Amino acid sequence: FSCGSFSDRWYKMGVYNRVPTDIYKVELGKAITPEMVDKVLSTGEYDLITVTHNETSTGITNPIEAIGEVVKKYDDIIYCVDAVSSAGGIKIEVDKCHIDICITSVQKSLGLPPGMSICTFSEKAMRRAQKVPFRGVYFDLLAMYEYIINKNHQYPSTPSLSHMFALNFQLDQILKEGLDNRFKRHEEMANLVRTWAKDHFKIYTDTNYLSNTLTVIENTKGISVCELNQKLQERGFVIANGYGDLKEKTFRISHMGDYTVDDIEELLKNINDILELRL
Amino acid sequence: FSCGSFSDRWYKMGVYNRVPTDIYKVELGKAITPEMVDKVLSTGEYDLITVTHNETSTGITNPIEAIGEVVKKYDDIIYCVDAVSSAGGIKIEVDKCHIDICITSVQKSLGLPPGMSICTFSEKAMRRAQKVPFRGVYFDLLAMYEYIINKNHQYPSTPSLSHMFALNFQLDQILKEGLDNRFKRHEEMANLVRTWAKDHFKIYTDTNYLSNTLTVIENTKGISVCELNQKLQERGFVIANGYGDLKEKTFRISHMGDYTVDDIEELLKNINDILELRL
Known part of the structure; x- marks a missing residue:
């Protein structure tokens, strides 16, 4: 299922x-719905489906829990979710969502x-996976899992240890903030950006499926996104131009990770200042 | 061609x-020779060969340049070399050796x-590679190369930037030391360990193909390598037990990277002290 790059x-x-x-493609800016998944799976032609939780090219967060309810009806479907830009910012309960493989990045x-x-x-x-004879080497999750279990959490080849130490530190920080607080902070940052976008531009994405980690905004004023970003960078900020075909037609503001509500307010204030935006 | 794990x-x-x-396997502790490669390639049955430059399970450095001379005779053979534990410690001239793909790790x-x-x-x-239709995604060197060339050294997916910055720093350090000095330092460290090994134990590996980055030593005294290593670790040193089937039958002393001749002398002095070794 695809809703973007x-x-x-x-x-x-x-x-x-x-x-x-x-x-199976939907129009850019729209979400994958449980109905679409049901329609596809009812053909009986598939073994595995993939859904990108948070599509950063269009600012969509797909309804992975509702899709999981559909997948649950089909015993032999493996449900894979790409949570690269959402995990840690939006709640994901892999068991509750019936997700079989959930991948993310740090x-x-x-x-x-x-x-x-x-x-x-x-x-x-x-x-x-046990039924798949040729699983490659580097990404063979089954071999990796068996090695980790049998060798007291060692890996079949040397992993990125410095990332593991950093992740260990960061997970402690995340638990200290509190998971719910963290998810709420992402929502608050998203709300700020959405309100600002509605006041001055237009939200590109289907408003029923807006992402809490990133907002894609339609460039209704025909500004030069590239120039805006250059001026922002001089002030220590950075936003993203539209992705692929959406370049200059949209721009993207990310509000994820360790950014705070204050950071986002400061960013928006600077954009207002550069573009001379007033309500 | 295989000479170890x-x-x-x-x-x-x-x-x-x-x-x-x-x-094509050789006995553990022996090297891959140009004659073996010639014999195999003359069958005309192969498109690509792989050779591990420095096999750390047995302490062998394979003669990649002489093997390259053989490969050169066979126009359509792709010559792949694993230089994981040698690059930066032992001189490798990929063009001179006719190596098509040389991989290493940091x-x-x-x-x-x-x-x-x-x-x-x-x-x-x-x-x-252009003739291979299914090259995967993550390790598709051709796609990566084309992206880097067309997008001003950006990558198709986010690379490990902190490693790139670290490598940039380290390469400057290496050039500051001087490549020849660096290779010479590795040789000097290797000579120290070899002399010590001959005095007290026995070198496991074919002495015509000894590695300058790591020495594998036969445990002729039947010491407990595991215990020795534990005692070394208390003093801030670490060696490696034999790899796989060679565990306790051999042990391995690495002398690569930023280690100095003084470090190796200090290590050997501590092993002598723990094992009460005297000439």
């Missing part, structure tokens, strides 16, 4: 790894330098 | 990725924390 990448992975793969809502991936996987995914 | 891994990669693969002779791989590849390897 990052969910397209799942499809690419299937194709480039010679796995029979189909793609450099988005977890707020660490890039370079390490993290994943959870279910017993159902393990049993399915 | 790490060269076995190349074979495993082929098999687990559903690539038709054969393995945590061995380059002396950085683990978590990033580095590779070189030839135009011949690029042209060959």
Whole structure:
């Protein structure tokens, strides 16, 4: 299922790894719905589905829990979720959502330098992996899991230890903040940006599925996003231009990780100042 | 071609990725020779060969330059070299050795924390890759190269930036030391360990192909390597037990990266002290 550039990448992975793969695309800015998933799975043609939780090219957060309810009806479907930009910023309960494989990375809502991936996987995914004869080496989760269990949490090849130490530190910080507080902080930052976007521009994304970690804004004033960003950078801030075809047509403000409500207020104040925006 | 656990891994990669693969094994502690490679390539049955430059399970450094002379005779062979534990400690001239793909990692002779791989590849390897339709996504060197060239050294997915900054710093340090000085330092450390090993134990490896980054020593005195290592660790040192089947039968002393001749002397003095070794 694809709703943008990052969910397209799942499809690419299937194709480039010679796995029979189909793609179900929705219009940019729209979400994947449980109904779509049900329609596709009812054909009985699939073994595995992939959903990108938070699509940062369009600012959509897909309803992974409601989709999980649909997946639950189909015993033999493996449900994979890309939570790269949401984990740590938006609540994800993999068991409750019936997610079999949930992958994320450390450099988005977890707020660490890039370079390490993290994943959870279910017993159902393990049993399915046992039936796949050619699983590669580097990304063979089953072999990795068995090694970790049998060798007291060592890995089959040397992992990025400095990231592991950093993650250990950061997870302590996250627990200190409190998970619910952290998710609430992301929501508050998102609300600030949404209100500002509605006042001065327009939110690009279907408002029923807005992301709490990033907002995509339609460039209704025809500003030069590139120039705005250059001026922001001189002041120590940075936003993102639209992704791919949406460049200059949209721009993106991220509000995730260790950013605070104050940081976002400061950013918006600076954008107002540069663009001379007044209510 | 395999001369130990790490060269076995190349074979495993082929098999687990559903690539038709054969393995040519030599006795543990022996090297891969140009004659063996010539014999295998003359069958005309292969497209690509893999050689591990420095096999840390047995302390062998394979003669990659002489093997390259053989490969050169066979126009359509892609020559892959694993230089994980040698690059930065032993001179490697990929063009002179006719190496098409040379991979290494940052945590061995380059002396950085683990978590990033580095590779070189030839135009011949690029042209060959263009003929391979299913190259995966994450390790598709061709796609990565094209992206880097077209997007001013950006990557198709976020790389481990902190490792890149660290590597940039470390490469400056290495150039400051001077490449030849660095290789010479590795040789001097190796000579120290070899002399000590011959005086008190026995070198496990074929002495014509001894590694300058690591020495594997036969446990001729039947000491407990595990106990020795525990006592060394109390004093701030660490050596490695034998790898796999060679555990306790051998032990391994690494002399690579940023270690100095003084460090190695201090280590050997401490081993002498713990084991009460005297000449």
